Amino acid sequence: MIELKSPAEIERMHTTGRFVAQVLTELGDLADVGVNLLDLEHHARKMVEQRGAQSCYWDYAPSFGNGPFRNVICLAVNDAVLHGLPHDYTLLDGDVLTLDFAVGIDGWVADSARTVIVGTPADEDLRLVRATEEALAAGIEAARTGNRLGDISAAIEAVATGYGYPINTEFGGHGLGRTMHEDPHVSNRGRAGRGLKLRAGMTLALEPWLARTTDKIVFDPDGWTIRSADGSRTAHSEHTIAITDDGPLVLTERLSHPAAPTSA
Structure with missing residues (x-):
C-alpha cells in the first residue's frame, strides 16, 4: 500500500532530509587519506545523538542480513557498494567510498547516499561516480505527476547504459515516509510508460548504483556488505524526493560539495 503524504508531512520529511544532507556533506568532507571508517561511524553517531534523530539502520534486521545492523551509517569501499558494515579500515589514496545514511526525526524518514573519492581520483572512478549522479x-x-514508475526506471537505465555500465536489478530504490522501506520498489531498469502512475504526495528514494564491469553481486562473510562479483569498483547516488504538482522536490539535496573533481 502506498501512503500519499500531505504538503505538511512532506515538509516534515524535508526537515529530516536537510539533516541527512548535512551529515553526508560533513562526513564526505572528513573522508580523507588516513581516516578510519570507524571514526566516520562515530562522528555520525554523535551527530545523530545531538540532533535527537533515530537511526534507521541500528537494529535493522532484514532477511538478507546477518543479525541486526549495529551502526548508524553504511560505509562501503571500492568494490563494496551497498550495506557496507563500518569496520577497522584506514582510507587510502584513491579509494572510492560510498556513504549511505537514513534517519527518522519526529517520525518521518529520509534516506540518501553519495560516493566520494579519497585523495587522488582515477579518471575511470570519476566517470563511474558521475554516471550514478547523472542517472539519479x-x-x-x-518523477512527475502523470508519468509512470517505469519512466523513472527507464531514465536511470538510459544514463547507465549510455555510459556502458551493466545494471543490477536485485536492489534499487523504494518508497519511504514513516519507515525506511515502503512500497513501491523502484528498479534501476524499466520500460517507459509502464507501471504505477505517479501521483502528488508520493515520496521515493531513488538510488542508482553501478559496478564498472558486472551486474552480479556477492555478500561478505559479515552478512551485510555487498560487493561487485568481479571485484570491479562501484558507486552509488541516492536522494529522497517528493512528487508534487509543481514537479519533483529533492528532500535530501546537499550544498554544493562535489563528490570529486569534475574534470576527467
Missing part, C-alpha cells in the same frame, strides 16, 4: 538526476526529472 535523470530519474528525478522523470
Whole structure:
C-alpha cells in the first residue's frame, strides 16, 4: 500500500532530509587519506545523538542480513557498494567510498547516499561516480505527476547504459515516509510508460548504483556488505524526493560539495 503524504508531512520529511544532507556533506568532507571508517561511524553517531534523530539502520534486521545492523551509517569501499558494515579500515589514496545514511526525526524518514573519492581520483572512478549522479538526476526529472514508475526506471537505465555500465536489478530504490522501506520498489531498469502512475504526495528514494564491469553481486562473510562479483569498483547516488504538482522536490539535496573533481 502506498501512503500519499500531505504538503505538511512532506515538509516534515524535508526537515529530516536537510539533516541527512548535512551529515553526508560533513562526513564526505572528513573522508580523507588516513581516516578510519570507524571514526566516520562515530562522528555520525554523535551527530545523530545531538540532533535527537533515530537511526534507521541500528537494529535493522532484514532477511538478507546477518543479525541486526549495529551502526548508524553504511560505509562501503571500492568494490563494496551497498550495506557496507563500518569496520577497522584506514582510507587510502584513491579509494572510492560510498556513504549511505537514513534517519527518522519526529517520525518521518529520509534516506540518501553519495560516493566520494579519497585523495587522488582515477579518471575511470570519476566517470563511474558521475554516471550514478547523472542517472539519479535523470530519474528525478522523470518523477512527475502523470508519468509512470517505469519512466523513472527507464531514465536511470538510459544514463547507465549510455555510459556502458551493466545494471543490477536485485536492489534499487523504494518508497519511504514513516519507515525506511515502503512500497513501491523502484528498479534501476524499466520500460517507459509502464507501471504505477505517479501521483502528488508520493515520496521515493531513488538510488542508482553501478559496478564498472558486472551486474552480479556477492555478500561478505559479515552478512551485510555487498560487493561487485568481479571485484570491479562501484558507486552509488541516492536522494529522497517528493512528487508534487509543481514537479519533483529533492528532500535530501546537499550544498554544493562535489563528490570529486569534475574534470576527467
